Amino acid sequence: MHIDRHSRPRFSRLVVAALIACSATAVWADDVAANDEVCSSKPGVRALKNYPDVYNFYYENDLFSGTDNNYTSGAKFSWISANLEDYIHDPCLPKWVRQLNRISEMIQPGVFDSRNMVVSIGQEMYTPTDKTRRDLITDDRPYAGWLYLGLAYNARNDTDMEVTEIDIGMVGPASLARQSQNFIHRIRGIDRFQGWDNQLNNELGIQFVKERKTKIFNWASSGWPKVDAISHYGFALGNVNTYLNGGLEIRFGSFLPNDFGTAPIRPASDSNAPLPANASRRMADGGVHFFASVDGRAVARNIFLDGNTFSDSHSVSKRYFVGDVAAGVAWQWVGGKITYAQYLRSKEFRGQDKPQSYGSITLSLEY
Numbered sequence: 001m002h003i004d005r006h007s008r009p010r011f012s013r014l015v016v017a018a019l020i021a022c023s024a025t026a027v028w029a030d031d032v033a034a035n036d037e038v039c040s041s042k043p044g045v046r047a048l049k050n051y052p053d054v055y056n057f058y059y060e061n062d063l064f065s066g067t068d069n070n071y072t073s074g075a076k077f078s079w080i081s082a083n084l085e086d087y088i089h090d091p092c093l094p095k096w097v098r099q100l101n102r103i104s105e106m107i108q109p110g111v112f113d114s115r116n117m118v119v120s121i122g123q124e125m126y127t128p129t130d131k132t133r134r135d136l137i138t139d140d141r142p143y144a145g146w147l148y149l150g151l152a153y154n155a156r157n158d159t160d161m162e163v164t165e166i167d168i169g170m171v172g173p174a175s176l177a178r179q180s181q182n183f184i185h186r187i188r189g190i191d192r193f194q195g196w197d198n199q200l201n202n203e204l205g206i207q208f209v210k211e212r213k214t215k216i217f218n219w220a221s222s223g224w225p226k227v228d229a230i231s232h233y234g235f236a237l238g239n240v241n242t243y244l245n246g247g248l249e250i251r252f253g254s255f256l257p258n259d260f261g262t263a264p265i266r267p268a269s270d271s272n273a274p275l276p277a278n279a280s281r282r283m284a285d286g287g288v289h290f291f292a293s294v295d296g297r298a299v300a301r302n303i304f305l306d307g308n309t310f311s312d313s314h315s316v317s318k319r320y321f322v323g324d325v326a327a328g329v330a331w332q333w334v335g336g337k338i339t340y341a342q343y344l345r346s347k348e349f350r351g352q353d354k355p356q357s358y359g360s361i362t363l364s365l366e367y
Contacts, residue, residue, distance in 0.1 A: 054080040057363045058122070058265050064342070064359025068190070069129040070141065071345070071358060073181065074265040076122030078150075083114045103153075107164045112155040118165070120150040122265060125177035126304045129353070131193040139351050142314040143199035144304045145177020146170075146240065158215075161260045163234075165209040171240065171303055172202035201308050207238030211245075213260040220256070227252045230261045232295075239309045241302055247295035247324075255287020257332055262291055262339055264326070264360050286333040291341075296323045305349050316349040328360075337364040 058076040062068060108115070128140035148169025155162050169175070178196040185192050211234030218228040233246035249261040299320055307315030328341030339362040346355050 052366045053082055055365050055367065056080065056120075058360065059362075060265055060358055060360040062356065062358040065357035067357070068131065069127055070348070070352070070356045072125055072127050073184065074122065074124040075180075076120055076265045078118055078120035080154075081117040083116055107153055108155045108162055110155070110162070111157070112162070113157045115153060115155045118150070118152040118154060120152070121148070122150065123147045123175065123177065123180060124265065125175075125181055127181075127193050128195065131191060131195075134194045134197070136198045136314060137195065138314070139316075141305060141316050141349060141352075142307060143178075143193070143196050144171060145173075145175030145180075145199065146205065146304070147175040147177070148205065152209075156260075160215075161213045163209070163211045163213070165211075167205070167207045167209070167238075167240070169205050169240075170202060171205045171308075172200050174202045198314060200303070200313050201311050203239070203303070203308050203310065205238065205240040205303065207236050207240045207242075209236045210234050215260070224254050225252045226254070226256050226289075228256055232261075239301070239303060242300040243297045243302075245295060245297040247293060249291055249293035251289050251291040253287060253289025253330075255285060255332065256289055257330075257337065262293070262326075262328060262330060262341060262362070264324070264341070264343055286331075288329065288331050290327075290329050292325075292327045294323065294325050296321070302348070316351065318349045319347060322346050322348055326360075335366045338362070339364075 056076070056078040058074070058078075060071075060074040062070065062072050105115075124146045126141060126144040128137045128143065130137060130140070146169060148167045150165055150167045152163055152165035178199065182192055184190075211232055213230055213232045216229050216231050220226045220228075228251050230249045230251070231247070232249075233244075235244050236242060251261065299318060299322055302318055303309065305316050305318040307313040323346045324343055326341045326343045328339060330337060330339040339360075341360045341362075342357065343360060344355055344357050348356075
């Protein structure tokens with residue numbers, strides 16, 4: 001076969017290109033084989049079902065205490081992701097999944113064993129005591145509602161959990177608090193509140209919350225009871241709430257969940273912690289435990305008492321130091337948990353007749 005000398009360079013380039021292509025193909029094949037081997041040896045996206053999410057349903061109402069005023073009702077639904085730390089380096093997963101944990105690490109720098117994400121939607125409503133008056137009741141708290149979306153990251157190790165959360169929502173008629181309360185009162189045959197025309201004005205609400213929980217004591221005997229103590233401290237900053245807070249919870253019973261306690265509807269309250277390393281389920285065991293807790297807050301701003309930030313509205317003179325005490329019981333079974341707690345809150349504003357009590361039910365399901 002004769003090859004013209006002018007075609008030799010072209011022929012050489014073709015040979016080189018073919019060799020490069022063969023080499024690249026071999027390397028790609030090796031990478032795919034290695035990647036398949038890695039994917040087969042790690043959980044990967046195909047085994048995501050082995051790390052179930054948790055869904056929390058909160059409902060709070062002072063009707064559990066036979067009253068109907070102040071913080072009169074709250075409801076929240078939250079979704080808690082499976083561990084993000086398990087997936088950040090897994091090549092079987094899409095990049096956007098791995099990016100979630102990178103975002104968490106930027107928000108919460110530090111050494112943690114595992115992380116997860118919480119998405120919540122909630123509504124709260126506040127009313128004065130006299131439901132029959134249509135005029136503005138100047139010496140009692142304003143009518144107010146708060147409808148919000150919350151995004152939070154939890155990061156934990158054996159003894160500590162750090163929570164970073166941002167809540168965005170609406171205060172005022174756009175919160176739909178009036179409609180929600182009227183609906184509940186109608187189906188329960190309770191008289192409606194007549195003064196909702198005096199509620200706070202519409203205002204976009206934003207609050208940033210940071211809280212740290214620490215297991216300061218843990219005594220786990222082979223029998224009953226098991227006891228632990230969990231402290232917490234943090235802050236909130238925004239036009240809805242601005243405060244410093246701290247508190248303690250003590251739990252005892254036949255079984256204590258591997259989480260960081262029980263809390264009412266408030267920012268950073270989803271204590272279904274990320275799983276410890278090498279664990280696949282949060283609710284793999286069952287049992288009953290009792291708990292008692294305290295929380296104190298130094299309050300700089302509370303829009304539900306101080307009134308609107310950027311427009312004139314009804315307001316009252318708030319108290320700068322407020323506290324909650326609570327007692328309750330929780331029952332956990334494989335795949336779920338139900339909790340009931342009774343809360344007593346100190347007076348929040350000057351002129352308030354007495355402290356407030358309300359009940360809180362939380363249902364948690366792992367799926």
